[in-house]
Amino acid sequence: MAVVQMPARRRHMSALRRREAIAGLLFVLPWIVGILAFTVYPILASLYFSFTDYNIVQPPRWTGFSNYTAIFTSDTDFITGVQNSAYYALISVPLGLVLSLVLALVLNLRVRGVGIYRSLFYLPSLAPPVASTIVFLMLLDPSHGVVNVFLTTLGLPAPAWFSDPSWTKPALILLSLWTSGTATIIFLAGLQEIPQSLIEAAMIDGAGRWQRFWKVILPLLSPVVLFNLVMGVIYSFQVFTQAYIVGHDTGDPVGSTLMYMTLIYRSAFKYFRMGYASALAVLLFVAIVTVTFVIFRVSRAWVFYEGEQHNA
Amino acid sequence: MARQLGAKVDGATVVAPRRRLRRIIATLVPHLLLALVAFLFLWPFYWMTTTGFKSIEEILSPNIIWFPGVWRWSNFGDVLNYPGFPFLRYMVNSFVYAGSVTIGTVLSCSFVGYGFARLRFPGRNILFAFTIATMMIPTVVTFIPTYVLFRYFHLLGTYAPLILPSFFGNAFFIFMLRQFFMGLPWELSEAAKVDGAGEFRIFWKIMLPLVRPALIVVAVFSFVWTWQEFFQPLIYLSDPDTYPLSLGLFAFQGERTTDWQLLMAAGTLTTLPLVVLFFAAQRYFLQGITMTGLKG
Numbered sequence: 282m283a284v285v286q287m288p289a290r291r292r293h294m295s296a297l298r299r300r301e302a303i304a305g306l307l308f309v310l311p312w313i314v315g316i317l318a319f320t321v322y323p324i325l326a327s328l329y330f331s332f333t334d335y336n337i338v339q340p341p342r343w344t345g346f347s348n349y350t351a352i353f354t355s356d357t358d359f360i361t362g363v364q365n366s367a368y369y370a371l372i373s374v375p376l377g378l379v380l381s382l383v384l385a386l387v388l389n390l391r392v393r394g395v396g397i398y399r400s401l402f403y404l405p406s407l408a409p410p411v412a413s414t415i416v417f418l419m420l421l422d423p424s425h426g427v428v429n430v431f432l433t434t435l436g437l438p439a440p441a442w443f444s445d446p447s448w449t450k451p452a453l454i455l456l457s458l459w460t461s462g463t464a465t466i467i468f469l470a471g472l473q474e475i476p477q478s479l480i481e482a483a484m485i486d487g488a489g490r491w492q493r494f495w496k497v498i499l500p501l502l503s504p505v506v507l508f509n510l511v512m513g514v515i516y517s518f519q520v521f522t523q524a525y526i527v528g529h530d531t532g533d534p535v536g537s538t539l540m541y542m543t544l545i546y547r548s549a550f551k552y553f554r555m556g557y558a559s560a561l562a563v564l565l566f567v568a569i570v571t572v573t574f575v576i577f578r579v580s581r582a583w584v585f586y587e588g589e590q591h592n593a
Numbered sequence: 594m595a596r597q598l599g600a601k602v603d604g605a606t607v608v609a610p611r612r613r614l615r616r617i618i619a620t621l622v623p624h625l626l627l628a629l630v631a632f633l634f635l636w637p638f639y640w641m642t643t644t645g646f647k648s649i650e651e652i653l654s655p656n657i658i659w660f661p662g663v664w665r666w667s668n669f670g671d672v673l674n675y676p677g678f679p680f681l682r683y684m685v686n687s688f689v690y691a692g693s694v695t696i697g698t699v700l701s702c703s704f705v706g707y708g709f710a711r712l713r714f715p716g717r718n719i720l721f722a723f724t725i726a727t728m729m730i731p732t733v734v735t736f737i738p739t740y741v742l743f744r745y746f747h748l749l750g751t752y753a754p755l756i757l758p759s760f761f762g763n764a765f766f767i768f769m770l771r772q773f774f775m776g777l778p779w780e781l782s783e784a785a786k787v788d789g790a791g792e793f794r795i796f797w798k799i800m801l802p803l804v805r806p807a808l809i810v811v812a813v814f815s816f817v818w819t820w821q822e823f824f825q826p827l828i829y830l831s832d833p834d835t836y837p838l839s840l841g842l843f844a845f846q847g848e849r850t851t852d853w854q855l856l857m858a859a860g861t862l863t864t865l866p867l868v869v870l871f872f873a874a875q876r877y878f879l880q881g882i883t884m885t886g887l888k889g
Contacts, residue, residue, distance in 0.1 A: 301712055304792035308708025309720065311701045315761025319739060320727050326738035337741065384630060392623045400875060401631045403882070404638065407867045409821040411839045412860040415846055416641045419853050425653050427640060434657075459634065463882055470883040511729075519733055522823045526843060542733065549737055550828055559737050566734040573729065 327566075330559035337555050348560035359561075361532070362541040365524075368450050369540065370517040373457040378509055381461040382502075385468030386494075399469065402462035414526040417456045418443055443527055446537035453523055453538070464509045471505035472498070500585040507584050511573055518569050521546065541565055638864075645669065645858035652853050668858040675855070678848070680862060682834060683841035687866075690755060690826075690837050691819040697759030698766060698815040699808055705762045706770030707796050711782065721771075727764045740828060754829045755822075759815070766811045769884060773807040774800060810881040813874050817867055838863045 331348055333341035352359050384402060388395050405413065420428050421442035429439035440448045475498060483497045499506075521542035524532070530547045532539025545565070549558035644652060645668055647661040673680050708714070709721050743754040777800060785795045801808075826840045833844060842856075842863050849855050871878055 298713070301792070302714040305708050305712030305714030305717065308712060308792075308796075309705045309714075309717075311760065312705040312708075312724070312762040312767065313720070315701075315758065316723065316727065318742070319758050319761065320730060320735060322742070323735035323738035324730070326741070327734045330737065337744065384627075387623045387626055390623045392620070392627065398627050398631055399879065400871075402634055403878065404868070404871070405634055407817065407871055408638070408864050409823070409839050409842075409867070411823055411842050411846075412641070412863045413637070415842070415856055415860055416637050419644065419857065420637060420640060422851075427657055430655065430657055459637065462634070466879060466882045515729070515731055519731055526846070545733065546824075546828075549740075555737055555741070562733045562737060566731060569731050569733075 327559045327562055330556050331563045332560075333556040334554075335556040335559075336553050338553075341556060344556070348557050349564075351557070352560060352564065358536070358539060358544055361536045361539050362544040365450065365532070365537065365539055366518060366520065366541040369453060369457075369520055369524075370514060372450075373454045374510065374513040374517050376454065377458055377461050377464060377513060378506065380458055381464035381509070382468050382506070384461070384465045385472055386498075388465070388469050389472040399466060402465050404462070406460045406463045410522040411526060413456060413459065414523045417452065417459075418527065421452055421455075444534060446535045449527065449534065449537040453520075453527070456523055457517070457520075464513075467509060468502070468505060471502050475501045503580075503584040504586060507576070507580050511576055514572055514576065515569055518565065518572075641857050641864070642861050644853055645861045647854050649852070649854055665854070668854045669862070672845075672855055672858045672862065675845070677833075678841060678845050679834065680838075680841065680845075680859060683836055683838045684862070684866075686835060687820055687837040687839075690752060691816045693752070693756045694759040694819040695812050695816045697756060698763055699812050701760050701762040702766040702770050702811060703801060703804070703808060704796075705767045707774050707800060709767065710771045710774035711777075711796075711800070712792065724764050724767060728768070736824075736828070743829070749829060750831050750835070751829075752835070755825050763815070766815070770804065770807055770811065772884075773804045777803055806877065806880070809874065809877045810884070813870060813877050814881055816870065820867055 330341060332343060332345060334344045334347075335341035388398060392398075408416070420426050423429060423439070423441040423444050426442070429442075432439040442448050442452045479497055479501070480493060483493050488496060519542050520540055524538040524540040525543055525546070528534070528538030528543075530543055530551060532543060541561070542565075545558050545561045548554045548561060643659075643661060646664045646666070647658065647668075648663070648665060651658045651661060672678075709717065709724075739754070739758075740749075743749060746753075748754055781799055781803075782795050785799055790798070820837075821839065822837075823839045823843070826837050827843075830836060830840065833841070836844065842859050845859055846856055
């Protein structure tokens, strides 16, 4: 009996499985279309456009490496854009990480009202970048801004901020630090995941505050640090809105706010040099992928995953 | 290790009277630090809102003026009636834009997330790995061809390029919702299957209501991020009447560079809806940020 029934049941099962497979594919169908139309096609097309002369009205014309040669040999703004974006990323990312980590550590001391502080720290992240940049333009106004009024009252030197080319990027970095609340909340959640027993064990072993932080808390938090670091790098390399509102597409004053992303925007949508803009975009993409890869590679030395500990 | 411990204990017994003072400092210092940072973080908000009510003389005063002498609601009226800058219209546009993207994202991501979590189909694992990989792809390599694509379909200047992609899913939210669907008990869907319910019915009637908190997280974040969006509207929209608030505010700043009372009133109008949303759905925000960070 059983032997006879088996094939029938299996056929029944496979019919069910097939129906499930069809249903599954239908459920993810929008995403398959989305990936093809908004990820795969654009990446391939960006690469292709970067080897062409393309003004969007006429079809792209193959020009080989000429866009890339032009970027490296005759585009002086390219170097400016790279320098500005690198300056911004190299300072705002580490500062943001340290600030949010310190805030999270203080919040994790189980002081009263943690919930309120957490919400208050997050609030600035809600302000649309256009609004927050204009607010900072006002606060840091060289002559009437409240920051400089305050600094002068104290007898301190008052920089011209967004009017002085050497102070525009520090001002933009201040603006980015203002939105450290998101990273703070992520760090705090990571800290709360650390088992209290491990910290107590370290205390019994005689580890002081400082040692507990470096030897226990930071290693256990390192995956979260890595996450915030990678996200910060990807985001800050592509910084655009804040810099564009301050310096428009010329990077005023004197090119000091001309970010790399501004260059791409300007080439594509002001001069309609889509091929050239694509070449710039491909270079930035390669830079981001390389930096991310290096971070992940180096992270093996300092990121600690709990799973490994159990295996060892 | 033992010597260290001994030294610590000795030290503690010798300085016993100082410990109380140290404990007071230990509780006071964090509070002072947090209060200071909270003050610094909130202060730009405070300054934006109050400046929106000030007169230009108060703004240009060489002294710091903490409160406007008279609360000038008229500044807000001036912004709303400013010729050439229809702020009410911008606000409606922003609501329609962010609302549509939210609907599109929640719908598409819950379908796709469910498919990945609960249904077996060939190629599922590869497709899912690919989905994770796309989270790391910076938008910089996708926006030019996407623009070309929408130009080809004569959709430049409309909201289609801004809204349509959201109906095709978002890697980040798909991943999040998948985790939620995976956590639901399998007995539920099997029981429904025995009762003869189809996959769609199980999803729509049984599973979807169970992940409601996660759907709210997706909804609030896509709403906020769309409301804040500047770059996409900047490249796709050209008619000022179609601008969302972010772009309208930028254009307004170009016109009234240093009329801070008007700019701040407009900035307050642009920010306020998100602040209201935040206080209405606070726990979903905090939950969402926590999840994204730790699952990453």
